[in-house]
Structures are given as structure tokens and as C-alpha cells.
Amino acid sequence: MKNSIKRLTYPKVVFCAVLLGFNAAAEANYLSPTALAATTDGKMLFVVCAMANKVKVLDAADRKVLTTIATPHPPLGLALSPDGTRLFVTCAAPESKVCIVDIARRKIVETISVGHTAQAPVVSPDGKTLFVCNQFNNDVSVIDLAAKREVCRIAVQREPVAADITKDGKYLLVANHLHSGRADVEDVAAVVSVIDVIAGKVIKELRLPSGSEILKNIRVSPDGKYAAVTHIFASFGRAATQVRQGWMNANAMTILDLLEMKVRYTLLLDDPTRGAANPWGLAWSADGKTLAVTHAGTHEVSLINFPALLAGMPLDSGKVYSTKKNKPVLSFVSHYEGLDEGLPFLTGARQRVKLPPGDFGPRAVVVVGDTVYTANYFSDTLSAIDLHSPEHLVQSISLGQKVLADGHLADCPKGMVRKGEFYFNDATICQGGWQSCSSCHPGDARVDGLNWDLINDGIGNPKNTRSLLLAHKTPPAMFLGVRTNAEAAVRAGINFILFTKQPEAVASSIDEYLKSLKPVPSPHLEHGKFSQAAKRGEKLFSKAGCVDCHVPGLYTDLRSHDVGTRAAYDGATDKFYTPTLIEVWRTAPYLHNGSAATIRDVLTTSNNGNQHGDTSELSKQEIDDLCEYLLSL
Ligand code: HEC
Numbered sequence: 001m002k003n004s005i006k007r008l009t010y011p012k013v014v015f016c017a018v019l020l021g022f023n024a025a026a027e028a029n030y031l032s033p034t035a036l037a038a039t040t041d042g043k044m045l046f047v048v049c050a051m052a053n054k055v056k057v058l059d060a061a062d063r064k065v066l067t068t069i070a071t072p073h074p075p076l077g078l079a080l081s082p083d084g085t086r087l088f089v090t091c092a093a094p095e096s097k098v099c100i101v102d103i104a105r106r107k108i109v110e111t112i113s114v115g116h117t118a119q120a121p122v123v124s125p126d127g128k129t130l131f132v133c134n135q136f137n138n139d140v141s142v143i144d145l146a147a148k149r150e151v152c153r154i155a156v157q158r159e160p161v162a163a164d165i166t167k168d169g170k171y172l173l174v175a176n177h178l179h180s181g182r183a184d185v186e187d188v189a190a191v192v193s194v195i196d197v198i199a200g201k202v203i204k205e206l207r208l209p210s211g212s213e214i215l216k217n218i219r220v221s222p223d224g225k226y227a228a229v230t231h232i233f234a235s236f237g238r239a240a241t242q243v244r245q246g247w248m249n250a251n252a253m254t255i256l257d258l259l260e261m262k263v264r265y266t267l268l269l270d271d272p273t274r275g276a277a278n279p280w281g282l283a284w285s286a287d288g289k290t291l292a293v294t295h296a297g298t299h300e301v302s303l304i305n306f307p308a309l310l311a312g313m314p315l316d317s318g319k320v321y322s323t324k325k326n327k328p329v330l331s332f333v334s335h336y337e338g339l340d341e342g343l344p345f346l347t348g349a350r351q352r353v354k355l356p357p358g359d360f361g362p363r364a365v366v367v368v369g370d371t372v373y374t375a376n377y378f379s380d381t382l383s384a385i386d387l388h389s390p391e392h393l394v395q396s397i398s399l400g401q402k403v404l405a406d407g408h409l410a411d412c413p414k415g416m417v418r419k420g421e422f423y424f425n426d427a428t429i430c431q432g433g434w435q436s437c438s439s440c441h442p443g444d445a446r447v448d449g450l451n452w453d454l455i456n457d458g459i460g461n462p463k464n465t466r467s468l469l470l471a472h473k474t475p476p477a478m479f480l481g482v483r484t485n486a487e488a489a490v491r492a493g494i495n496f497i498l499f500t501k502q503p504e505a506v507a508s509s510i511d512e513y514l515k516s517l518k519p520v521p522s523p524h525l526e527h528g529k530f531s532q533a534a535k536r537g538e539k540l541f542s543k544a545g546c547v548d549c550h551v552p553g554l555y556t557d558l559r560s561h562d563v564g565t566r567a568a569y570d571g572a573t574d575k576f577y578t579p580t581l582i583e584v585w586r587t588a589p590y591l592h593n594g595s596a597a598t599i600r601d602v603l604t605t606s607n608n609g610n611q612h613g614d615t616s617e618l619s620k621q622e623i624d625d626l627c628e629y630l631l632s633l
């Protein structure tokens with residue numbers, strides 16, 4: 001763990017808008033709401049629309065859009081100042097902006113430069129400081145709101161995507177999306193970084209149970225005693241022979257005890273026979289009695305009775321699960337088998353509410369009085385759910401054009417891409433609603449950093465999840481090339497990972513979506529250009545013979561090789577297809593079995609006898625330069 005505060009010296013340079021992954025359909029007028037906030041009096045709602053570069057302001061009483069504010073880049077997050085006068089909107093780009101909106105005047109009055117793909121803004125309780133997660137810099141910007149500038153950065157683990165602050169303003173809790181480290185070990189889990197705000201550094205890392213990945217949101221309870229974190233609970237150690245009962249991916253929430261600053265309990269949000277895939281947003285009611293969780297994959301919201309959940313939690317959670325092993329110890333799976341370790345109490349402590357027909361992909365959520373609002377990414381709607389009416393009356397609020405049942409607009413030229421994005425994130429095409437493609441390929445079809453023992457190449461030989469960027473351009477698919485091409489892999493994924501049959505149109509739209517993905521510019525670039533170190537590394541890339549196989553362009557020769565990386569689980573003659581190196585900065589850990597935590601490991605400890613390029617003669621400086629080059633691609 002390293003904590004560092006970097007003083008920033010680089011000048012402000014305005015970058016052209018890069019559509020960070022939001023390439024699917026920007027020109028097609030999709031809104032794609034991703035974050036929500038409400039004024040404390042509950043009268044106004046604010047929704048950021050990531051694909052439209054807009055913030056919509058709604059009147060909560062008549063549920064109509066009052067005004068729309070344009071943003072310079074895709075807005076991913078928003079927060080209100082404690083006095084309710086200003087709105088902070090994070091607009092994501094390689095050099096993101098925080099836009100400060102004067103709510104009375106409904107316009108942007110100030111912009112502040114922050115890091116790569118900024119999101120999850122959090123204001124300190126005294127209203128003086130703003131914190132912003134820079135997902136691809138792996139750090140948090142600290143902004144002095146009086147001076148209106150970033151004063152420092154605090155390094156966290158990997159891809160911070162959500163944060164919240166304790167009520168006393170002392171600790172900022174940051175959810176890291178993915179784990180850092182190798183994948184071929186028993187304990188693989190992402191952490192919550194605890195930042196001491198005064199000291200300006202990480203003082204603790206709260207490690208979730210092994211298998212906890214794809215953290216999405218974190219929220220402190222109104223009484224300040226707890227925080228809840230949504231995430232996936234992956235049983236990556238098992239052969240992927242079925243999907244039922246969370247055999248592969250279960251969907252979880254971890255409760256943190258903030259008084260003792262420790263992990264208190266992890267529980268599954270699924271039901272024994274029905275998954276509740278892709279838990280995303282979290283929000284508490286003001287009285288702390290209801291905790292609302294969105295399920296982006298099954299288009300539902302869980303309304304959890306938090307006091308009942310607390311009452312059901314064992315006092316010593318350490319006995320309930322082991323954090324060392326990836327066992328389904330905290331699941332109903334054991335409950336099902338007659339053991340008493342399950343979580344039967346959640347059944348009585350939670351209601352699963354379906355969104356109204358036509359509302360899909362709930363991500364953000366807020367609770368205003370007795371109403372839960374969800375922002376639905378794929379339908380461009382909000383759903384309003386009444387907490388206290390018996391049937392939880394649900395109403396759909398349109399933000400723009402009418403979107404079809406599979407998430408795309410009628411007559412839209414980009415419809416196939418959007419449809420594919422929808423199915424890729426849709427767990428209702430999975431048997432039992434347990435997982436979607438994005439449960440392992442999150443963040444626009446990239447990686448979860450885990451090894452999975454898929455059955456496509458036999459059992460007992462786990463492989464690290466591959467990014468699907470460029471998959472359709474680099475046949476064959478899979479490390480062992482067991483699928484002729486990505487098209488075949490997509491169809492096999494539906495049949496043998498989601499365990500369903502789907503019309504061909506589902507698979508072909510997923511193909512179109514995956515083909516539309518564009519690389520995100522590396523955070524290692526300096527204002528979009530190679531650094532001096534990367535330029536030196538580029539020369540070494542040729543000198544060390546890397547170009548023979550990683551041919552510049554796609555950075556692969558589309559062939560398989562033995563580069564000395566076979567390990568205990570691999571077949572004696574296994575050879576692996578050369579992977580592309582584009583966006584390799586984002587896809588750790590490396591090699592077919594995730595055994596190299598860093599690029600440096602690939603080039604040093606994992607390169608036996610120069611079988612994988614001539615690296616043994618390189619000086620430390622040269623290795624640094626070569627790494628910098630690779631990380632810039
Ligand atoms: C349980 C985790 C998991 C889920 C869910 C999952 N994948 Fe994968 N996917 C993987 C892993 C692991 C690999 C690499 C396997 C290998 O190389 O043998 C992979 C590889 C692929 C590849 C090949 C990429 C390449 O360039 O070689 C494609 C295409 C793909 N997945 C598509 C999908 C689609 C589409 C879905 C949903 C229908 C999906 N995946 C669901 C884990 C998953």
C-alpha cells in the first residue's frame with residue numbers, strides 16, 4: 001500500500017472531449033442517466049446524462065424537467081453543497097472538469113481541472129472541501145472550494161469509483177472498483193481505502209472477503225455508524241459448470257462498522273433460486289430505516305429494512321466467513337444444504353421491487369421523503385417508488401425519447417450498438433438472473449481481474465478474464481484459441497456462461513456493441529502524447545524483440561507461442577495466443593493465468609531465460625522505460 005500526496009504543477013490544458021467508453025451512441029441522442037441528487041427539501045432532482053453531456057433539473061412535485069444544463073464532457077457524478085446553493089458535476093475526460101453550477105441561476109459558474117475520468121464527488125460536511133475520484137489515475141483529488149482549485153491528490157488502490165465521508169468529516173471512504181495484485185491466489189478482493197482527511201493520506205484498507213470485486217457504490221448511514229458497499233461476490237475458484245445459486249457470481253453488499261472502522265458483514269442480495277445481478281446504487285432513507293439498492297442487471301430495486309438486517313447479523317462476523325478462502329461461506333448455498341450459516345433473515349428484511357415495464361438498467365438511486373428514485377441508464381427514465389404504499393407504487397418518469405424494450409430508440413442508426421450494450425449488461429438473459437456479461441467484463445466490456453475456470457478449454461485450468469476491446473479484430477478468441485473468433489465466443493458465452501438460448505439478434509447486437517468500443521487514452525500519456533520515458537521505451541520494444549510478436553498496429557501477430565509462461569495447471573504443450581497490448585494499462589493482472597500483478601513482473605520475474613523477449617540484459621532504467629511505453633499504449 002502506498003500513500004502519496006503529489007503537489008500538482010502542470011498547467012491547465014483544455015482537452016478535446018474524448019468519449020470515455022461512451023462511444024456507443026453519443027450521436028444518437030441517448031441520455032444514459034448515471035447519477036442522481038436531490039435538494040434536502042426534496043423539491044428538486046438533478047440527473048446527469050452521461051451520453052448526452054447534460055444535467056437535467058427536475059421539479060420533484062410534478063416530475064417534469066425544468067431545465068437542462070450542457071456539460072463539457074460526459075458527466076458521471078454530482079453532489080450538492082451542504083447549503084444547497086451549488087451543484088458539483090464531475091465531467092469525465094482524460095483531463096476531467098468539475099463544473100460548479102449555481103442552482104438559483106441554473107448555470108455553470110466555475111470549472112476546475114481534475115484527473116482522468118473523474119466521478120463520485122463528495123463535499124465535506126463544512127462545505128469547504130470537495131473530493132473527487134479519478135478512476136484511471138487511481139487517486140482522489142482534494143479541492144479547496146474557497147480557492148476553487150485542486151490542492152493535492154491522494155493515491156488509493158485501483159479504479160476508485162465511489163466515495164462517501166463520515167458525518168464528522170474525518171474520514172473519506174473510497175471504494176476501489178477492482179483488486180490490485182495477481183489473480184492466481186486464493187484471496188483476491190478489492191478494498192475500501194480509508195483516508196484520514198486531515199492527514200491527507202490513506203490510513204487503512206478495509207479488505208472485503210475474497211471474491212469481492214466490481215465495487216460500485218458506498219454510502220454512510222444517516223446515524224454515521226455504518227457504511228454499505230455494493231459489489232459482486234465471485235466464486236472464481238470453482239469450475240464454471242453452472243450458474244445457479246450464485247455458483248459463479250453472486251451479488252452482494254458489505255456492511256462496514258465505522259466506529260471500529262472494520263468490515264462488519266457481507267451478505268448476498270440474491271434469493272436462493274433467483275439472482276439479483278449487478279448491484280449498483282445505494283441510498284438510505286433519512287431515518288436510516290430503509291436502504292435501497294439498485295440491481296442494474298435484473299432491473300429491480302431492493303428495499304432493505306436496515307434495523308431488521310442489523311438485528312439478524314451475528315455479533316462476531318469473523319466466524320461467519322473466512323476472508324482467506326474463496327468459499328461460499330456466507331451464502332444461502334450452505335443454508336440450502338441444511339447448514340445454519342445462511343442468511344435467511346434477509347428474506348424477511350428485504351423486498352425486491354420490479355421497475356415498471358419499460359424501465360431498465362437502474363444505476364443511481366436517491367431517497368426523498370417516502371419516495372425512492374432510480375436513474376435508469378437504458379430507458380432514459382427515472383422510476384419513482386413509494387416506500388409506504390402496500391404495492392410500492394412505481395411510476396416511470398421520462399427524461400427524453402421513448403426507448404424500446406431492449407434499450408434502443410426506434411429508427412436510430414446506432415440502435416444495434418445500443419441494443420448490444422443493453423444485452424451485455426442484462427442479466428434477464430441469464431438463467432435465474434445471476435449474472436450478465438458485465439459481471440466479469442465490467443466498465444464497457446473490460447476485465448474483472450479474476451481467473452475463471454471456464455469449461456471451453458476443459459476443467460482445472462483457470463484463465464484470466466480478457467478485455468473485449470479489439471476482440472473482434474484479433475482472432476482466434478481465448479488464450480488457447482479455442483473459439484475461432486469473437487463472434488463464436490459471444491455465442492458460446494450466452495450458451496455456456498449465461499446458460500440460456502437467445503435469438504441470433506441478441507448475439508449479433510452484442511457483436512456490434514463490442515466492435516464499437518474504442519480505447520481510452522492512457523493515463524500515462526502527458527497531455528495525449530508519449531512521455532520522454534515512453535519514447536525511450538518504444539525503442540527498447542524493438543530492440544528487445546517484442547515487435548516480432550506484438551506487431552505495432554494491433555500489437556499481436558495473431559499466433560500462439562510458448563513464451564515460458566506455462567504453469568502447474570496448464571497442459572504440457574499449451575501455447576497462448578499473443579494478446580494485444582492496447583490498453584494494457586487497464587487490464588492487470590497479466591498473462592493467461594493472471595500470475596503477473598504488474599507489467600514489470602511480466603518483463604522480469606515471469607520472463608524465464610528470455611523466452612519472452614530479451615529483457616534480462618536491460619538495466620533497471622530501461623525496464624522502467626519499457627514499462628512506461630507499454631502503459632502508454
Ligand atoms: C464468469 C465470468 C465471465 C462471464 C460472465 C463472461 N465472460 Fe467472457 N470471458 C471470461 C474469461 C475468463 C475469458 C478468457 C477465457 C480464455 O481465454 O480462455 C473470456 C473471454 C471472452 C471473449 C474472448 C476474448 C478474446 O479476445 O479472446 C469474448 C468474446 C467474451 N468473453 C464474451 C463474453 C460475452 C458476450 C459474455 C456474456 C454472454 C461473457 N463473455 C461473459 C469470463 C467471463
Ligand code: HEC
Pocket residue numbers: 479541544545546547548549550560561562563565566576577578579580581584587589590591592593599602603612613614615626630
Ligand atoms: C514469441 C512471441 C512474443 C515475444 C517476442 C514477446 N511476446 Fe509478449 N506475449 C506473447 C504471448 C504469447 C503472450 C501471452 C502469454 C501468456 O498469457 O501466458 C504475451 C504476453 C505479453 C504481455 C501480457 C499482456 C496481457 O494482457 O496479459 C505483455 C505486457 C507482453 N507480452 C509484453 C512483451 C514485451 C515487452 C516483449 C518484449 C520484451 C514481448 N512481450 C515479447 C508473445 C510474445
